[in-house]
Amino acid sequence: MNASLRLGWRTLWRDLRAGELRLLIVAVLLAVAALTAVGFFADRLKGGLQRDARQLLGGDAVLASDNPTPKAFVERARALGLQDASTYGFPTMARASEEQGGASKLVALKAVEDGYPLRGSLQVSTEPGVPGRPTRDVPAPGDAWVDASLLESLALKVGDTLLLGDAGLRIARVITLEPDRGAGFMSFAPRVMLNQADVPRTGLVQPASRVSYRFAVAGEARAVKTFSDWADAAIKKGELRGLRLDSFESGRPEMRQTLDRAEKFLNLVALLAALLSAVAVALAARGFAASHLDDCAMLRVLGQSQRTIAQAYAFEFAAIGLFASALGVAIGYSVHYVFVLLLAGLVETALPAATLWPVAFGLGMGLTLLFAFGLPPVLQLAQVPPLRVIRRDVGNLKPASIAVLALGVAGFAALLVAASSDLKLGLIAVGGFAAAVAVFALLSWIAVLLLRRSVNETTAPRWLVLATRQISARPAYAVVQVSALAVGLLALVLLVLLRTDLVASWRKATPPDAPNRFVINVMPDQSEGFQKTLRDNGVRKFDWYPMIRGRLVAINGKSVSPDDYADDRAKRLVDREFNLSTSAEAPAHNVVTAGAWKPGAAGELSVEEGLAETLGMKLGDSLRFDIGGMQNDARITSLRKVDWGSLHANFFVMYTVDALPEVPVTYMGAFRAPDVKGFDNALVRSYPNVTNVDMSATIGQVQRVLDQVIRAVEFLFGFTLAAGLVVLFAAVTATREERAREFAVMRAVGARGSLLRQVQRAELVGVGLLAGFLASIVASLIGWGLARYVFDFTWTASPLVPIAGSLAGAVLALAAGWWGLREVLRRPVVDTLRRAAE
Numbered sequence: 001m002n003a004s005l006r007l008g009w010r011t012l013w014r015d016l017r018a019g020e021l022r023l024l025i026v027a028v029l030l031a032v033a034a035l036t037a038v039g040f041f042a043d044r045l046k047g048g049l050q051r052d053a054r055q056l057l058g059g060d061a062v063l064a065s066d067n068p069t070p071k072a073f074v075e076r077a078r079a080l081g082l083q084d085a086s087t088y089g090f091p092t093m094a095r096a097s098e099e100q101g102g103a104s105k106l107v108a109l110k111a112v113e114d115g116y117p118l119r120g121s122l123q124v125s126t127e128p129g130v131p132g133r134p135t136r137d138v139p140a141p142g143d144a145w146v147d148a149s150l151l152e153s154l155a156l157k158v159g160d161t162l163l164l165g166d167a168g169l170r171i172a173r174v175i176t177l178e179p180d181r182g183a184g185f186m187s188f189a190p191r192v193m194l195n196q197a198d199v200p201r202t203g204l205v206q207p208a209s210r211v212s213y214r215f216a217v218a219g220e221a222r223a224v225k226t227f228s229d230w231a232d233a234a235i236k237k238g239e240l241r242g243l244r245l246d247s248f249e250s251g252r253p254e255m256r257q258t259l260d261r262a263e264k265f266l267n268l269v270a271l272l273a274a275l276l277s278a279v280a281v282a283l284a285a286r287g288f289a290a291s292h293l294d295d296c297a298m299l300r301v302l303g304q305s306q307r308t309i310a311q312a313y314a315f316e317f318a319a320i321g322l323f324a325s326a327l328g329v330a331i332g333y334s335v336h337y338v339f340v341l342l343l344a345g346l347v348e349t350a351l352p353a354a355t356l357w358p359v360a361f362g363l364g365m366g367l368t369l370l371f372a373f374g375l376p377p378v379l380q381l382a383q384v385p386p387l388r389v390i391r392r393d394v395g396n397l398k399p400a401s402i403a404v405l406a407l408g409v410a411g412f413a414a415l416l417v418a419a420s421s422d423l424k425l426g427l428i429a430v431g432g433f434a435a436a437v438a439v440f441a442l443l444s445w446i447a448v449l450l451l452r453r454s455v456n457e458t459t460a461p462r463w464l465v466l467a468t469r470q471i472s473a474r475p476a477y478a479v480v481q482v483s484a485l486a487v488g489l490l491a492l493v494l495l496v497l498l499r500t501d502l503v504a505s506w507r508k509a510t511p512p513d514a515p516n517r518f519v520i521n522v523m524p525d526q527s528e529g530f531q532k533t534l535r536d537n538g539v540r541k542f543d544w545y546p547m548i549r550g551r552l553v554a555i556n557g558k559s560v561s562p563d564d565y566a567d568d569r570a571k572r573l574v575d576r577e578f579n580l581s582t583s584a585e586a587p588a589h590n591v592v593t594a595g596a597w598k599p600g601a602a603g604e605l606s607v608e609e610g611l612a613e614t615l616g617m618k619l620g621d622s623l624r625f626d627i628g629g630m631q632n633d634a635r636i637t638s639l640r641k642v643d644w645g646s647l648h649a650n651f652f653v654m655y656t657v658d659a660l661p662e663v664p665v666t667y668m669g670a671f672r673a674p675d676v677k678g679f680d681n682a683l684v685r686s687y688p689n690v691t692n693v694d695m696s697a698t699i700g701q702v703q704r705v706l707d708q709v710i711r712a713v714e715f716l717f718g719f720t721l722a723a724g725l726v727v728l729f730a731a732v733t734a735t736r737e738e739r740a741r742e743f744a745v746m747r748a749v750g751a752r753g754s755l756l757r758q759v760q761r762a763e764l765v766g767v768g769l770l771a772g773f774l775a776s777i778v779a780s781l782i783g784w785g786l787a788r789y790v791f792d793f794t795w796t797a798s799p800l801v802p803i804a805g806s807l808a809g810a811v812l813a814l815a816a817g818w819w820g821l822r823e824v825l826r827r828p829v830v831d832t833l834r835r836a837a838e
Contacts, residue, residue, distance in 0.1 A: 004308050007299075008315035015316070020291065023284035024374060025324045027726050031277035032328025032366040033335060034270040034719040039358035040336035044351040058180030059085070059118040059216030060224040062246045063231060066577055069215040070240060073231060080227055082219040085115040086196075090211045092204050092521075092691050093684045094192055095163045096154040103154045104684040106693050107146075108189040109164070109204070111196040112138045118218035120179030127158060132176025141197045143172035150190035162192070165202035165688050169194060180216075203689055207628070207664045209521060210549065236563060241551055242577060274365070275433045276491055276723035278373050279484050283730035285374035289381055296381040297388035310382035317375055318367070325366025329359050338715055436490060437483055440774055444482035447770055448475045463758035470742070470763050478767070485771035485813060486778075488727035492812075493772075493779040493805050497797070514647040515670040517680075518693040520547065522667040526687055533686065534671060537679060542671035543587075543649035548580040548663055550625035550632070555615075557622065570614050580625065582655040586640070589648045595619045595638035597656060604656045606638040611652045623653070628664045647695060729816045764817040765810045772809020776802040 015021050063073055069086060077084050088111050095104035116122075116138055123132035128148035139145050144162050151157060151174070161168045175191055199205060217227055228245060235243045296309055333354075340351065452472040455464060471478045522530050527544075534542055552574060554560060562571035586597040586606070593609055607617060617623070617636060624633045634655060642650045649670040659665075673679055673694075683692055743756050780797035 003304075004311035005315060007304070007308060007312035008319070011312060012316045012319055015288075020288055021320055023726060023730055024281060024288065024370070025320060027277040027280035027284060027723070027730075028321060028324035028366045028370055029328040029331065030719050030723045030726065031274040031369055032325045032362045033331040034273035034723075035365055036329050036332030036358050036362035037335035037339065037719075038270045039361055040333055040354045041339045043354045043358050044336075044340075047352040047355070057216070057246055058087070058116070058120070058214070059218045060221075061217050061228045061231075063215040063217075064244045064246060065213045065215075066211070066242045068213055070243075072234070073215060076230060077215075077217045077227055080219070080223040082217040082223055082227060083115065083118055084215065084217050085113060085118050086213070086215050087112050087116060088196075088211050088213040090204070090209065091189060091693070092164065093688070094150065094154070095681065095684050095688075096156055097161055097163060097168075098685075100160060101155050102678070102681045102685065104681045104692070105150060105153045106189050106691065107150060107192045110191060110193045111199050112193060113196050114138055116216075117179055118216050121177075122175070122179065123177035124173040125176050126173065128152070128174055130174075132174075139172065139193055139195050141195045142170060143195070144169040145173040145175050145193040146171055147190040147192075148174050148176075150192065153190070163688070164192070164194075165204040167198060167202040169198060204521075206521065206523065206666065206689070209666070241553075241575060244575070270719070273719045273723045274369070276488060276727050278369055279437075279487055280723065280726040280730045281369055282373040282377075283480070283484055283727070286377045287730070288374075289377040292378075292381055293384055293388065296384040297386055300384060300386040306382040310379055313378050313381060314375065317370055317378060321367040321370040322363070324370075325363045328366060329362040332358070332362060335715075342715065433487075436778055437487060439778065440483040440486040440771075441479050443774055444479045444486070444770060445475065447482070448472060448478045451766075463755055463762055466746075466755075466759045467762035467766065470759065471766065481767050482771050482774070484727050484730065485767060485809065486775045488723075488725065489772050489775035489805065489809050489812070490779055491723070492808070493775050493801070494782060497779055497783045497801070515543065515672050516647070516695045517673045518649070518668065518670050518695060519683075520666065520668045520691045520693070522669070522687070522690050524665060524667070526690070527667045530667075530669070530687060530690070533683065534669070537676055538674045539671050542669055544667065544669045545581045545583060545649050545651070546659065546665045547668045548582070548627055548660065548665050549577045550580045550627040551577045552615075552623060553626045553631070554624035555617065555621055557624075565615070567614060573611065573615060578625070578652055580627070580653050580655070581649075581651040582657055582659055584656065584658045586638075587648070587650075587654075590640040590642055590650070592638050593641050595636070597638045599656065600658070601637070601656050603634050604637040605634045606640050606654045606656060607636050608642045608650075608652045609639040610642075612636070612639055625653075627660070630663060632660070632663075725812075725816075729819065760817065761814065764813045768810035768813025769806045770809075771813070772806040773802055775809065776805025779805070 063069055068088075074084065089109055091106060092109050093104050094107045094109075096102055121134035121136075123134050124145060125132045128151055144164075146162065151171070154162075156162065156171060158171050158174065160171050162171050175193060178191060178193075181191065205211060217224065231243075231245050234240065235245060299309055300306075336354075448471060451468055455468045460468075519530070531542075531544060552560060560574055562575045565571050565574065584599045586592060586599075592606070595606075597606055598604060605623060607623075612618065619636055619639065621636045622633055623636065624631055626632075637656070640654075642652075644650060647670065649668055680692060680694065684690070743751075743760075746756060747753070780801050783797060
């Protein structure tokens with residue numbers, strides 16, 4: 001072993017000085033840096049959410065519902081000696097008085113009682129910009145605590161009066177930290193907190209109002225578990241609907257939705273970088289092994305055993321793997337701070353320190369990458385026969401053993417699937433990548449076969465004939481080169497499409513005349529007056545529909561409950577109240593895809609096709625809804641396709657009549673606000689109970705969040721870009737020595753340097769054009785899939801994409817060839833032939 005170590009150290013330092021390990025180090029470093037950057041961020045985020053879970057919930061367990069908490073749950077919690085606190089909230093409009101400008105703003109109102117919050121501390125200040133201090137108090141009757149952003153929007157200050165519905169409240173404090181508010185993205189509206197005793201006099205809560213209630217408990221862990229188990233069992237009985245238990249173990253899914261999506265995007269890009277790096281390692285390792293065949297033959301002549309040589313190279317690769325992986329982990333740790341910065345605002349609190357798991361994972365990933373894809377061809381060096389010293393035709397590299405390659409690839413794939421933090425995402429990424437490589441290899445093999453037949457050697461230019469012979473003489477190398485180039489270019493083309501075309505198309509999917517205001521909570525006696533106000537202000541087109549709250553209780557006479565479904569979305573839909581509506585005419589912005597909408601037909605329903613698919617509904621099924629305690633049965637006679645991104649008023653279920661008698665109802669509308677100064681403020685003054693949602697502000701907030709995630713993904717795409725370029729360079733230079741020998745023979749028999757340069761350029765351009773074309777076609781298909789199934793809009797790739805991709809492939813292949821092969825034509829013929837003869 002000592003001999004192996006000494007030989008390994010010598011070959012390591014020699015190869016480092018010669019620069020032969022440069023590509024391997026860069027490829028491993030990029031893969032580890034990309035994966036660990038995401039790993040560190042995800043690890044810290046997970047630690048922060050676990051640390052703050054109880055504060056984010058506002059208690060040890062929380063019962064959430066869309067109706068006041070049943071007394072049985074309150075009594076059970078108190079019988080177990082638990083502390084409890086009830087809160088409820090809803091969106092509404094807040095406004096300043098006429099004397100102070102009369103401005104209005106959509107706010108998230110929250111009514112609290114003494115004891116709130118049970119976990120964490122509410123922090124308030126006396127003025128905006130002043131650091132907050134923890135408090136155990138709640139707003140006194142007649143007072144309101146607000147976010148600083150609301151004061152700025154309404155041009156108010158502490159001590160002024162804030163109008164909510166029919167009541168005026170004094171602004172007493174500025175909220176600086178609300179522990180149980182959840183993710184900032186979900187609560188886009190400024191907070192207004194008031195005492196529950198003040199809610200009745202505002203007149204904002206009506207029979208059909210949509211209010212979210214939360215009953216929090218805290219106390220000794222055993223008592224909390226007893227209450228949670230009891231509450232969970234009571235909910236699962238199905239007798240009580242619209243209840244959900246959130247606890248430290250279950251968490252709240254919406255808290256992480258945006259960050260989970262961002263993490264998945266980042267994981268996907270990191271996986272792509274790692275997969276590209278694997279290709280680069282495989283190509284670079286084979287080139288490394290090919291350049292060391294003669295050295296190993298000489299070592300065998302000098303008496304070194306196969307075992308010593310194998311152990312020496314295994315040691316060299318292990319050392320390089322550890323060095324590159326450690327450097328990649330260090331870079332990844334630094335880079336993850338960029339993610340924290342780019343996603344500022346989605347991460348509300350300071351994150352705890354990362355654990356050692358990403359470090360161990362990064363080191364393991366780097367070594368696995370190098371051993372799985374780099375070591376198999378290098379270990380063949382130990383099998384080089386001593387006879388190669390005098391016969392160069394023996395001892396060449398062979399394809400790696402299927403068993404060894406399969407074992408390494410399986411291990412690497414398993415690590416990538418684990419790194420994805422999502423089995424489906426990992427399988428799609430790894431499987432899709434493997435499928436793309438297989439498609440590229442098959443198509444490039446067919447293209448190489450056709451190439452020789454398509455060039456007429458009697459009439460074609462000499463440089464083209466020689467370039468064609470160069471490619472077709474080494475079909476296996478040509479397939480590897482085209483496939484590797486296509487894989488690298490696929491990442492680059494997809495990056496360009498995602499950034500410039502798909503994202504731009506998604507942002508422009510909303511038509512310019514789409515509604516930008518939603519009004520809800522319009523009472524029946526206000527409906528005619530409100531519509532007249534819109535018309536008087538020049539609003540001619542607007543959606544106007546009744547809104548009825550109803551719960552699905554039976555399908556075809558059989559009671560339904562969340563336990564009847566395995567799908568999580570189906571469980572949530574059955575457990576919630578639907579916003580139902582009525583209309584004799586089908587909405588113009590909905591498309592009937594099955595059945596027929598019969599205007600004015602009583603007892604008939606139209607259902608959104610996605611809901612029908614999720615809940616297993618079909619035409620002819622009978623649905624029973626509980627609407628304010630009254631049972632209503634109707635039959636499905638049509639299915640509709642609903643464009644939820646249209647910003648029109650849309651509903652899952654609609655009755656095909658103008659009205660349902662004797663049910664509690666409010667009205668909602670969607671319209672484009674006129675360009676009239678003070679329109680929104682005048683609307684709120686005339687109808688103080690109505691909630692006017694300015695969607696332009698909301699869309700702007702969503703757009704800012706999207707921009708944050710896009711910037712983070714684009715930043716990580718830098719690693720993918722670098723990995724793709726490394727693949728390009730490795731693919732082009734993989735046959736450098738073979739090219740050098742062939743060109744030397746041609747020069748020895750009289751070929752001019754200008755002809756050989758033309759041959760080299762033609763070969764590189766041909767390989768680049770083919771790889772770019774294949775990559776563009778596959779990238780366009782992937783882009784179409786993302787547009788259709790992720791972004792949910794119609795998108796067709798420009799016919800210029802394959803042309804641009806082919807040209808880009810040719811240019812990049814030429815650039816990589818110039819950089820990696822420039823010394824091939826400069827090398828003296830005698831030197832090259834002497835090397836070939838040695």
